[in-house]
Amino acid sequence: MEFYWGPENRTFGWYLEFREDFTFFENYDGDGCGGYSGTYKIESDKVILQASAEESCKPYNFQATRTCSIVPTKYSIRYSAKLYCSNDANYFGGFFLPESTERKIEGIPVKTIPGKSKYLSKSSPARTGPGYDFPSIVCNTREDEKTIQTDKFPEKSKLVLIAKTQGKDLKGKSETWYYADIPLDWGGGCFYKGKGYTSAWFPRSVLFDMNDSKIESYD
Secondary structure, eight states: OOSEEBOTTSSSEEEEEEOTTSEEEEEEESSOOOOEEEEEEEETTEEEEEEOTTOSSOOTTOOSEEEEEEEEOSSOSSBSEEEEETTTEEEBOSOBOOTTOEEEETTEEEEEOTTOEEEESSOBOOBSSSSTTSOBOEEEEEETTEEEEESOBOTTOEEEEEEEEEEEOTTSOEEEEEEEEOOOOSTTOEEETTEEESEEEEEGGGEEOTTOSSOOOOO
């Protein structure tokens, strides 16, 4: 079992660290309050966690005693299994999907390409789906000590690719679109119609490999 588990997209959320001395620490990565700790023991294929009922910095679904186990998942676009706990909490941190695993993102068939990084060749929007007919997300960022909103990411922004599918280019021809984790150093996050986004779609035509002048293909 991995010793460090957290949200599927590895961004803001509760992270659970298992230590070799059979203690654990859980903390919210973001505007958190410091976290809390406790002890754990392993019985058969389950992990039993014990913390104080008086903890002040804790998740809304906190249980002083809870049981967790590793279960398979068919829905994650990053992992084949997760750590599921009796307080209905899910943690991810191992069991990465192999490349080209078939999954769906909001009903769209994709193939996974975990861990590969690309950069934007020009300032570009991130879209809610694989095509130019999908709307762009809007991000809050800081510029000249002011908060502004923009629908484009700057040139050479680093993107961590997750999956790919076939969409359309501006002329209606087939084009590979990539689903990628978007840069999160833009204070305030990214949204479309009130929904938050940490990942979005980019066409192949705006991506390049920093070590090569040509765009690398995963087709």
